Amino acid sequence: MTAAAVVLLMLTTGVTLGQESQSSQPDSTVPPIGPQEVRTILLQEDGTPTASSFARLNTSFPELFSFTVCYRIHLLRFREESTLMSYAISENRDNELRMDHRMTGYKVSLHSRWAKTLLETPLNQWAHFCMSFDHPTGEWKIYRDGELTDSGAFPRTEESLKGNGAYIIGQEQDSFGGGFQRDQSFSGEITELNFWSRVLDNDTIRKFSSCAEEEAGDALAWASQIWDIHGKVKWVVRQKDDICRQQKRAFTIFPDRFSLSEAIHLCQVVGGIIAVPQTEEENTWIYNESKVHDAYCSRGQSSYLWLGANDEKQERQWVYLVSGEPLSWESKWRGDGPNGGTVENCLVMLSGTFPGRWSDIACLDTYSFCVPCEFETRTTIYLKGPAMCEGSPFNLKYMLGENVGGRPSLVGFLHSDIYWDEERGAWVMRSLKNPDAVATWTPIQEGMYPLGNQEWTLQTEVCGIPHGGTVNLTLSVCGDGMFTCKDGTCISLKQRCDLRVDCPDQSDESECSIVDLPEGYHISIPPPASAENKTLPIYLTINIIAFPTIVTQDLTFIASMQLRLRWQDTRLNFLNLHDDRTLNLLSEEAVASVWTPRVFFKNARGNIFTNLERGSRVEGIRQGEARPGPPSRPEEGKYTASEYEIVFFPLQIHTTFMEYDISLSPLHDTRHIIT
Ligand SMILES: *[C@@H]1O[C@H](CO)[C@@H](O)[C@H](O)[C@H]1NC(C)=O
Numbered sequence: 001m002t003a004a005a006v007v008l009l010m011l012t013t014g015v016t017l018g019q020e021s022q023s024s025q026p027d028s029t030v031p032p033i034g035p036q037e038v039r040t041i042l043l044q045e046d047g048t049p050t051a052s053s054f055a056r057l058n059t060s061f062p063e064l065f066s067f068t069v070c071y072r073i074h075l076l077r078f079r080e081e082s083t084l085m086s087y088a089i090s091e092n093r094d095n096e097l098r099m100d101h102r103m104t105g106y107k108v109s110l111h112s113r114w115a116k117t118l119l120e121t122p123l124n125q126w127a128h129f130c131m132s133f134d135h136p137t138g139e140w141k142i143y144r145d146g147e148l149t150d151s152g153a154f155p156r157t158e159e160s161l162k163g164n165g166a167y168i169i170g171q172e173q174d175s176f177g178g179g180f181q182r183d184q185s186f187s188g189e190i191t192e193l194n195f196w197s198r199v200l201d202n203d204t205i206r207k208f209s210s211c212a213e214e215e216a217g218d219a220l221a222w223a224s225q226i227w228d229i230h231g232k233v234k235w236v237v238r239q240k241d242d243i244c245r246q247q248k249r250a251f252t253i254f255p256d257r258f259s260l261s262e263a264i265h266l267c268q269v270v271g272g273i274i275a276v277p278q279t280e281e282e283n284t285w286i287y288n289e290s291k292v293h294d295a296y297c298s299r300g301q302s303s304y305l306w307l308g309a310n311d312e313k314q315e316r317q318w319v320y321l322v323s324g325e326p327l328s329w330e331s332k333w334r335g336d337g338p339n340g341g342t343v344e345n346c347l348v349m350l351s352g353t354f355p356g357r358w359s360d361i362a363c364l365d366t367y368s369f370c371v372p373c374e375f376e377t378r379t380t381i382y383l384k385g386p387a388m389c390e391g392s393p394f395n396l397k398y399m400l401g402e403n404v405g406g407r408p409s410l411v412g413f414l415h416s417d418i419y420w421d422e423e424r425g426a427w428v429m430r431s432l433k434n435p436d437a438v439a440t441w442t443p444i445q446e447g448m449y450p451l452g453n454q455e456w457t458l459q460t461e462v463c464g465i466p467h468g469g470t471v472n473l474t475l476s477v478c479g480d481g482m483f484t485c486k487d488g489t490c491i492s493l494k495q496r497c498d499l500r501v502d503c504p505d506q507s508d509e510s511e512c513s514i515v516d517l518p519e520g521y522h523i524s525i526p527p528p529a530s531a532e533n534k535t536l537p538i539y540l541t542i543n544i545i546a547f548p549t550i551v552t553q554d555l556t557f558i559a560s561m562q563l564r565l566r567w568q569d570t571r572l573n574f575l576n577l578h579d580d581r582t583l584n585l586l587s588e589e590a591v592a593s594v595w596t597p598r599v600f601f602k603n604a605r606g607n608i609f610t611n612l613e614r615g616s617r618v619e620g621i622r623q624g625e626a627r628p629g630p631p632s633r634p635e636e637g638k639y640t641a642s643e644y645e646i647v648f649f650p651l652q653i654h655t656t657f658m659e660y661d662i663s664l665s666p667l668h669d670t671r672h673i674i675t
Pocket residue numbers: 455470471472
């Protein structure tokens with residue numbers, strides 16, 4: 001093992017010397033490592049997609065029959081087709097082996113045949129992947145983090161995976177060693193790429209994944225591979241511990257001053273909770289990350305960060321704010337411990353003479369400090385709104401990322417970012433593919449974050465909205481079946497427009513229109529029939545309630561009745577429809593904007609009677625399961641098929657016999673007579 005490492009160092013020194021004169025080349029020096037360290041190759045660190053970043057294997061690729069390949073990756077961004085590696089053996093055999101970590105799932109190609117899975121690749125976190133292929137049976141197996149997740153079989157073939165081709169990390173080859181496209185590239189880190197010339201069993205793979213055991217690949221071993229790197233690619237040294245360790249608790253510090261209730265709300269809106277360190281290591285990390293802001297956060301005092309615990313219920317019994325459970329760990333306190341008695345029941349971190357220590361403080365909303373939020377798993381933040389049509393330069397999904405301009409940024413899953421621009425005094429949403437595609441939001445107050453529903457200004461045309469136009473965009477962690485309140489709180493979609501206030505800001509009961517008019521909808525054109533040459537069914541029900549008067553010598557009567565008309569308009573989409581139809585009442589404006597059938601009682605005495613104006617109501621009747629609306633909707637809603645029904649309040653007509661027309665349009669009159 002050590003002998004091999006020495007040889008490798010000598011070899012790579014030679015490579016480095018040879019390349020020093022080419023200044024445009026990246027620094028390809030292979031860094032030395034200690035026993036607890038590993039080398040990784042980092043591609044497209046800044047997240048911008050490019051076709052020029054790749055690493056090409058300069059060691060010959062062996063011919064393989066059965067094999068297992070394992071590696072660890074830390075994915076920074078997805079691409080449309082996130083190609084981690086591709087292997088070509090000739091100009092037109094460019095997909096002999098290819099591995100894509102796409103947002104839609106992990107896909108592997110062998111001899112241009114795909115093993116497709118829905119297996120997710122986590123962002124911003126190390127993960128261990130293996131794939132094995134059994135040549136005699138064609139069977140393939142895919143593992144993530146030591147667990148078998150997918151298996152299947154390729155058609156059987158005598159053919160081997162030929163050696164000596166072009167093996168490339170970071171790009172998909174459309175020709176031998178070239179033909180790269182930026183949407184088929186890789187942004188992230190890779191290490192410990194090993195090929196074994198046999199099928200490894202589940203147990204071995206589990207052990208490799210957890211770092212309980214390691215073994216260099218007999219066909220191709222990471223430590224003895226030589227790579228030529230090009231473009232935005234570099235070697236990085238990592239601690240073995242960091243790449244082996246499973247998901248850790250994550251923290252984000254918001255370096256703005258918030259009252260305690262604002263701090264709790266902010267952490268909740270980004271999908272976490274207000275943090276309480278659970279180890280010395282976490283406490284130190286939070287202190288070190290935030291101490292540069294301590295003077296601002298504390299207004300020059302020593303308390304500067306809210307922490308999420310209190311001892312309100314019982315003095316000196318500190319519990320987590322969110323779970324109510326007792327603390328599992330306490331940091332050193334200032335002095336002898338909490339000293340404020342029953343008056344000081346909230347928790348802060350100190351800086352200055354008591355760096356990283358804790359102190360109790362009164363739970364007053366007049367105090368404001370900065371806040372760390374904690375996350376068991378990193379949450380996805382969704383962007384929704386009219387600028388999110390297909391082809392939008394802005395991504396639909398984000399993660400909290402590094403500070404930019406002094407505040408946490410939101411990192412797009414593919415290639416757009418949202419960050420604080422100090423110079424502009426605005427939040428900026430920018431595409432990394434097209435730097436002109438920018439939208440900005442200027443907070444009315446310093447220290448506000450663009451979460452919830454905000455009005456953004458477009459600095460370029462997006463989705464048909466002109467340059468300079470404004471759009472309301474929603475940024476929230478609310479996923480499927482959730483509604484985002486204006487302030488970013490998530491509630492169940494069932495609570496939307498149910499005549500009960502659920503959002504802290506009441507926004508769930510505003511703009512409760514249930515009809516979504518498509519572009520080009522004409523109120524004067526009746527709905528299309530279900531099939532060609534069919535008529536549009538309109539169901540009419542008349543309930544005669546009474547005949548208050550019958551005048552025999554005139555042969556007339558007065559009827560008191562209730563009228564119902566029911567029809568379907570397939571052009572319309574419906575939002576927020578409830579099972580209880582009485583909650584699905586259309587507003588007057590909505591009724592005035594959709595097509596409705598009309599009824600005329602032609603021979604009624606006095607008025608010829610039409611409808612709508614007189615005491616009627618229009619209800620939507622939910623039919624079938626709802627489906628999610630497109631992300632370009634300004635707010636979430638479920639689209640549902642529906643029928644309409646107009647219900648008229650009791651009417652009286654005076655007539656000899658009832659004759660009525662249902663009018664679809666002037667051209668489509670139909671006459672019906674009831675006697
Ligand atoms: C955004 O929402 C606000 C309030 O909800 C509204 O007044 C404004 O007109 C909306 N802006 C656009 C561009 O739709």
